[in-house]
Each structure stands twice: as structure tokens, then as C-alpha cells.
Amino acid sequence: MNTEELLTKLAxxxxxxxxxxxxxxxxxxxGQDGADELAKLAVEMGIKPTDILNEALILAMDKVGDKFTQKKIFVPQMLIAAKAMNAAMAHLVPFFKSGEVKRKGTFIIGTVAGDLHDIGKNLVAMIVxxxxWEVIDLGVDVSAAKFKKCIQDNPTAIVGLSALLTTTMQSMQKIAAEIKAEFPDIKLIVGGAPVTDDFSKEIGATGYSSDPQGAVTLLNSLVA
Amino acid sequence: MNYLFNFEPTELFPDASLLTCNRENVLKSLGMKLTDADDYLLNLIEQLTKECIQLASPKANYLFIENPKFNTTTKETSLNEMLFDTGKTITTLLKKSEFVVLFACTIGQNVEHYSKDEMGKGNSLEGYILDLIGSELAESVTDILHNYLEIKVKEYEMGISNRYSPGYCNWPVSDQHKLFSLLGNYNAGISLTESSLMIPVKSVSGILGVGKSIKRLDYKCRICDDEKCILRHQFKH
Incomplete structure (x- = not known):
């Protein structure tokens, strides 16, 4: 199998x-080799880690994100794809650590205080x-203090707030205000089923996305 | 007429074998219809449901409260002198209640631990399905309580309302603290976080109205004006 065939198969x-x-x-x-075996083989064959990342993994996850947006696949297929991507990504960890492969940026994400719903947030985290991107997932029921501590530790990061309940959109607004008060230049994006573009503007967010792939497009545009 | 309701908090321990999981609701939460699901996914849901039912420790606590006061102008409900910000929809729907029932139901923490373990192993599909099944089973315990109470109040020629929970229909989740303070130690073993979330997570709390002119309605979201609510979009009521 040559490099091109291997990366295509991995994707x-x-x-x-x-x-x-x-x-x-x-x-x-x-019975066929999966992402784990093929990524290991790609590294062993000396294929550049950036090529493995860009020409196989990112390409594949872009397609997954697009298909999800177009409702051609559903949450289970997306979760399984993300699992395969993680299996492949494990072989690239040393190259991220050495700096040979660079991330596009750091994304801090969490579901706001008072809200326990995490699937939307998890899907966004996986696709991003x-x-x-390097993703720091703070989990669910995340307070403003926890977001702010993480921003302090990662000052160039972009922050994503998620909420699923209309009643916790108030919590999102409060947390966004607290973050902006302390970090006025922070880029803050929001999402979640009840959240709208109008609401994101109302609370002073930098942007809004209704789906994971849209979040990637938005994030990429913010560092372009 | 003297009512014979027990106003003291009461505990029920339904047998776990009575719990049911609505597979279609699990699929809806995955964004799918039955026809979208392949055998792999359906078998996985079935297998995990069986495991979750074995792991569940269902418990239901409830308390009848007499003389509830409903103010549709302030959108508040007064129970034992404690004011709840139940919002327009719930206050209006409950206003003819002669009693209300506050309840707390749970399946315990085993299913959520199982879900978290699977997530931790990188099995996010299994972990997420377990989480959804846990939610369904928590609703199932609450269904058992709801049906039990419906039969109980029928003996007094009364009806029971749909159930409403803090966090939905514009009822702030912060009112959980008041609800649980009225339930006292009969809280089904549920504790609250500072942000009013329940531990165990797979728990349901809320309010039911009881009265001669109170009925349980088939429809759900049409009674509420919260257009942005996730349930309205998910279940297209």
C-alpha cells in the first residue's frame, strides 16, 4: 500500500x-484493519504526521461533520467516527508534544451552570x-469561575458555552457577562438547541453555530 | 367530604422489573427514527437496556399538600406559605387543583456510573446510550408513581394533572431547593448541587395537581408557550 492509498484507507x-x-x-x-492499525502503520512508514492529520483525519472528520449537518448520518455514526479518529490520533500524540504537529488553536468548551446536558457539547468537542484544535472540555454544570480559571491558564483560547434548556440560557448570559467583564478581548462562541444568533448577539458573544461543523467553520474563521 | 390522603411524605420502592425504556425516545434523542437504525444499534440499545434495568434502584417519594394557592397574575404558586415561581403555563394549568403532590423519583447512581465508565474508556456511543436509557428509566419510575397516584386520587373522584418539573415550562430550576425543602428527608436520597441539579442525575422531581376538575392531558408542548424548548423540537408536539 503506498502513502496515498494508506491515507485514503485511513480516512x-x-x-x-x-x-x-x-x-x-x-x-x-x-475483519479489516481499522484506524488504529492504519495510523500506526502510517507513522511506521514515515509518513509526515501533518499529512496523516490533514490528509486523512481532518479530511474524514470534515466529511463526517458535513454529513451530520446534512442529516445524512446521525449521532451514533458521529460518535463512532470520533472514536476511530481518537484511536488514530493516539499515534500522533508524541508529535503534538514535540511541536512537530501544531494545533489550530485551543478551544475551551463547557455546558453552563445549572445544565447537565452534554451530548451537543460533546459532539462539538469531538468535531472541533x-x-x-486542542479541546479542553470542562464538562457540564460549569460555573463562571471555572471558565475564568481555565481562560487564565489558556489566555489565547476561544471559549464555547453550551446550554440545552431555555431556563439555563439565563445562566449562559450571566456566565458570558462575567467572562467578558474579566477578559474583554476573549472570543466567545455559543450554541445549544434553544440558542439563536439573535441571543448570541444579545449577550455579546463573538459568534453562534447551530451545529458542530458550523462551529468548526466559525472557529477557523476566528483564527484565519 | 373528608379526604383520606396521607399528607405525610411517603416512600415507594417500585420493583426494577417494572421499569420500561421507550426505544423510540432513545432513538429520537439520537436524532433518529426507527427506520434510520440498523441492527447493530438496535441490538446495542436492547442489550444495554437489560443491563440498566438490573442496575437500577428505583425509589419514589411524594408529599400531598393541601390548600395550594395559585396566582396567575404573579405567575406564582404558594405551597405551605412557600412561594414557587411556577410561571404562567404551570400556574394556569394547576390553578383548579385542590391539592398538589410534590415528588422526587430516582433510579440511583449505578446507571450513570456505568455510563461514565464507558465514556472514560472512549466508548462514547455506549456511554451516551446508557445515559439516555438512564433518563428513560428515571421517567419510567416517575410514570409508575404518576399512575399509582392517579388510581389513588380516583378513589375520591378526583383527577391528576400532567407532571411539571423545575427547569421546564419556564419554571426556574433554582426552585428545586424550595421543592426539596418541603419534601424534607423524604427526598428519595437525592441531593442538590449549588446550581440546583439533582444527584443522582437520573432523577425526576416536580409537581402534580389534584382535583375534581383536573385531568391528565395527552398533549404536552401545546400547553406551553416556550417556543425554544428542546422538548418541543425533539418531539415535535
Whole structure:
């Protein structure tokens, strides 16, 4: 298998969620090498880590994000694809640590205080990470203080606030205000089922996205 | 007529085998219809549901409160002299209640721990499905309580309302603290975080109205004017 074939195959494994050889999903790829084995092989073959990242993993996750936006795939396929991407990404960790591969930036994300819903936030985190960003996931029910501490430790990061309940949009507004008061130049994006573009403007957010792929586009535009 | 309701807080421990998980609701939360799901996913949901039912420790606590006062102008409900900011929708729907029932139901923490463990292992699909099944089972415990109370109040020719929870229909989640203060130690073992979230997470608390002119309605979101609510979009009521 040459480099191009290997990266294409690796991208397919991520796109269709073939984690490793032992994984039963997808049934059509049963018994074949998965993202884990192929990424390891790519590194062993001396393929540049940036090529593995850009020409296989990011490419595949872009397709996954687009298909999700177009409702051609659903949450389960996206979660399985992200798992395959993580399996491949594990082989690139040393190159991130050495600085040979650089992230596009750091994204701090969390579901706001009073809200425990995390799937939307998790999907955004996975797709953003798959798009080449370092993601710091603060979890759910995150207070303004916790966001601010993380921003202090990562001053160039972009922050994402998520809320699922209309009643916790107030919490989002309060947290956004507290963050902006202390870090007026911070870039802050918001999302979640009840959140709208108008609401994001009302609370002074830098931007809003209704889906994970839109969040990637927005983030990329903010560092372009 | 003298009512024979027990106004003291009461505990029920429904058998876990009575719990049910609505598979279609799990699929809806995954953004899917039954026809979108393949055998792999359906088998996974079925298998995890069986495991969750074995892990669940269902508990339901409730308290009847007499003489509730509803103010549709201030959109508040007064229970035992304590004011709840129940909002326009809930206050209006409950205003003819002669009693209300406050309740707290849970399936315990085992399912959420299982879900977190799977997430921690990188099995986010399994972890997320477990989380959704846990939510369904918590609703199932609450259904059991709701049905039980409906039969109980029917003996007195009364009806029971739909159930409403802080965090929905514009009822602030912060009112959880008041609700649990009225329930006292009969809280089904649930504690609250500072931000009013329940621990165990797979728990449901709320209010039910009881009265001669109170009915349980089939429809849900049409009674509420919260156009942005996730439930309205998810279930297209």
C-alpha cells in the first residue's frame, strides 16, 4: 500500500467508524484493519504526521461533520467516527508534544451552570478536535469561575458555552457577562438547541453555530 | 367530604422489573427514527437496556399538600406559605387543583456510573446510550408513581394533572431547593448541587395537581408557550 492509498484507507476508517481490526462496526468492514492499525502503520512508514492529520483525519472528520449537518448520518455514526479518529490520533500524540504537529488553536468548551446536558457539547468537542484544535472540555454544570480559571491558564483560547434548556440560557448570559467583564478581548462562541444568533448577539458573544461543523467553520474563521 | 390522603411524605420502592425504556425516545434523542437504525444499534440499545434495568434502584417519594394557592397574575404558586415561581403555563394549568403532590423519583447512581465508565474508556456511543436509557428509566419510575397516584386520587373522584418539573415550562430550576425543602428527608436520597441539579442525575422531581376538575392531558408542548424548548423540537408536539 503506498502513502496515498494508506491515507485514503485511513480516512475511510475514520469516516465510517472502523476503530480497529477487532471492532464489529461497520459490518461491511469486519475483519479489516481499522484506524488504529492504519495510523500506526502510517507513522511506521514515515509518513509526515501533518499529512496523516490533514490528509486523512481532518479530511474524514470534515466529511463526517458535513454529513451530520446534512442529516445524512446521525449521532451514533458521529460518535463512532470520533472514536476511530481518537484511536488514530493516539499515534500522533508524541508529535503534538514535540511541536512537530501544531494545533489550530485551543478551544475551551463547557455546558453552563445549572445544565447537565452534554451530548451537543460533546459532539462539538469531538468535531472541533477532529478539525485540528486542542479541546479542553470542562464538562457540564460549569460555573463562571471555572471558565475564568481555565481562560487564565489558556489566555489565547476561544471559549464555547453550551446550554440545552431555555431556563439555563439565563445562566449562559450571566456566565458570558462575567467572562467578558474579566477578559474583554476573549472570543466567545455559543450554541445549544434553544440558542439563536439573535441571543448570541444579545449577550455579546463573538459568534453562534447551530451545529458542530458550523462551529468548526466559525472557529477557523476566528483564527484565519 | 373528608379526604383520606396521607399528607405525610411517603416512600415507594417500585420493583426494577417494572421499569420500561421507550426505544423510540432513545432513538429520537439520537436524532433518529426507527427506520434510520440498523441492527447493530438496535441490538446495542436492547442489550444495554437489560443491563440498566438490573442496575437500577428505583425509589419514589411524594408529599400531598393541601390548600395550594395559585396566582396567575404573579405567575406564582404558594405551597405551605412557600412561594414557587411556577410561571404562567404551570400556574394556569394547576390553578383548579385542590391539592398538589410534590415528588422526587430516582433510579440511583449505578446507571450513570456505568455510563461514565464507558465514556472514560472512549466508548462514547455506549456511554451516551446508557445515559439516555438512564433518563428513560428515571421517567419510567416517575410514570409508575404518576399512575399509582392517579388510581389513588380516583378513589375520591378526583383527577391528576400532567407532571411539571423545575427547569421546564419556564419554571426556574433554582426552585428545586424550595421543592426539596418541603419534601424534607423524604427526598428519595437525592441531593442538590449549588446550581440546583439533582444527584443522582437520573432523577425526576416536580409537581402534580389534584382535583375534581383536573385531568391528565395527552398533549404536552401545546400547553406551553416556550417556543425554544428542546422538548418541543425533539418531539415535535
Amino acid at each position: 475511510e476508517c475514520v469516516e465510517f467508524g472502523k476503530v480497529n481490526k477487532a471492532a464489529p462496526f461497520p459490518p461491511a468492514m469486519k 478536535e477532529g478539525a485540528g
